[in-house]
Amino acid sequence: MRLRAVVRSGLAALATATVLIAGPVAQAAFADPALDDAKARLTAIEQQQSEIGEEWAEVKLQLAQGKAKVETLNADIAAQQLKVDALRTQAQQVAVSRFQNRGVDITIQLVTSSDPDGFLSDMSTMGKVDQNMNSLLQEFQAQQADLADLQRAAHDQLTAITAEEQQLASLKSQIDEKIREAQALVDQLTEQERQRLNAEEAASDEVVGDGEALIDDSGPADERALRAVKYAVSKVPTGQYVWGAEGPNEFDCSGLMLAAYRSVGVSLPHSSRAQSTLGRPVARDQLKPGDLLFFYSPIHHVGMYMGNGLFVHARNPRNDLEITKLSSYPAYQGARRILG
Structure with missing residues (x-):
C-alpha cells in the first residue's frame, strides 16, 4: 500500500490529531520506539536510494554523451574515408602512368620522339611528377593514420558505452532493491503506525492546499521561471516518483526540474548534481520562485523554490511529489538561478 494513499484517505484526520496534541505528556503518551526505529531506518534507506539514483543519473548522462560522440566519430570516419x-x-593513376613507361631507355625515347624538345620538357615535368608522387604517398599515409585513429576512438567509445550500460543496469537493480526494502519495512508496520508515520511527516514539513495559490508571484521573478514553478506545482496532486522519469506524470527529483524548465523552452541535464552547476548562485535570503534548491553533500536531491519559504519537489518513491517547508528539510546546500 502506498503511504501517500493512506494519509490522504478518510483515516488521515485521526492520524493528524494524534501528532497535533500539544505538550510533553502527549509526546510521552504516544512514544513508540518501534515506530521511531522504523522512521530512522526508512530515512537511511531513502538516503541510500537518492545517492544511488544520482549516480544512476550521472552514468545515464555520460551514456548519452558517449552515444552522441560515437555519432560524431562515425560522421568523421565517413568523411576521412572519402579523403583516403x-x-x-x-x-593508383600515377603508378599506372609510370608503369606504362618502365623499361624503355630514355635515349631511345629521345631519338624516336617526333618532338625531341617537347620530350625533354616532358622529362622535366616527369621529375616533378615523381616529387608529387612522393608527396601524394606521404599525404595518403598521414590521412590513413588519421582514419585509423578515428576508428580506434570509436571502438574505445563503444567499449565505454557497453560498460556504462552494464553499470546502469547494476545501479537500477540496487535502486529497485532499496525500494523493495523500504516497502517491506512499511508493510511490517501496523495500520495505526503507518497513519502516524504519514501524519508526522505531513505535520513536520509537507504543505497541503492549493499549490498554485502558494506561489509568490508578487515580486520581480522572471516570467518564464514563474511558469516553470506553476508547471511543477500542477504535477503535485497526481504525479508519482519514478526513478529516471521526466514526465508527463512520473518524475524523479531532477526529472521534475527538467520537465518544468523544458515547458518554458529551457534545457536542463537530468542530474541534480549537473543542474547544480548551471545558472548563477543565489543566497538563501535572496531566493525567488524558479530557483533550484540543492540538498545533501555530495548533492543528490533538487527542488524548486516557490516563494514564502516553500519549495516543490519529487521527494522519493514513498512520498511522490509534494510542497515542503524549506526550513524543515535537511542538508540544504545552496541554490542556483536559471532565469532572471
Whole structure:
C-alpha cells in the first residue's frame, strides 16, 4: 500500500490529531520506539536510494554523451574515408602512368620522339611528377593514420558505452532493491503506525492546499521561471516518483526540474548534481520562485523554490511529489538561478 494513499484517505484526520496534541505528556503518551526505529531506518534507506539514483543519473548522462560522440566519430570516419579513397585513386593513376613507361631507355625515347624538345620538357615535368608522387604517398599515409585513429576512438567509445550500460543496469537493480526494502519495512508496520508515520511527516514539513495559490508571484521573478514553478506545482496532486522519469506524470527529483524548465523552452541535464552547476548562485535570503534548491553533500536531491519559504519537489518513491517547508528539510546546500 502506498503511504501517500493512506494519509490522504478518510483515516488521515485521526492520524493528524494524534501528532497535533500539544505538550510533553502527549509526546510521552504516544512514544513508540518501534515506530521511531522504523522512521530512522526508512530515512537511511531513502538516503541510500537518492545517492544511488544520482549516480544512476550521472552514468545515464555520460551514456548519452558517449552515444552522441560515437555519432560524431562515425560522421568523421565517413568523411576521412572519402579523403583516403580519393588519395588512393590518385596514387593508383600515377603508378599506372609510370608503369606504362618502365623499361624503355630514355635515349631511345629521345631519338624516336617526333618532338625531341617537347620530350625533354616532358622529362622535366616527369621529375616533378615523381616529387608529387612522393608527396601524394606521404599525404595518403598521414590521412590513413588519421582514419585509423578515428576508428580506434570509436571502438574505445563503444567499449565505454557497453560498460556504462552494464553499470546502469547494476545501479537500477540496487535502486529497485532499496525500494523493495523500504516497502517491506512499511508493510511490517501496523495500520495505526503507518497513519502516524504519514501524519508526522505531513505535520513536520509537507504543505497541503492549493499549490498554485502558494506561489509568490508578487515580486520581480522572471516570467518564464514563474511558469516553470506553476508547471511543477500542477504535477503535485497526481504525479508519482519514478526513478529516471521526466514526465508527463512520473518524475524523479531532477526529472521534475527538467520537465518544468523544458515547458518554458529551457534545457536542463537530468542530474541534480549537473543542474547544480548551471545558472548563477543565489543566497538563501535572496531566493525567488524558479530557483533550484540543492540538498545533501555530495548533492543528490533538487527542488524548486516557490516563494514564502516553500519549495516543490519529487521527494522519493514513498512520498511522490509534494510542497515542503524549506526550513524543515535537511542538508540544504545552496541554490542556483536559471532565469532572471
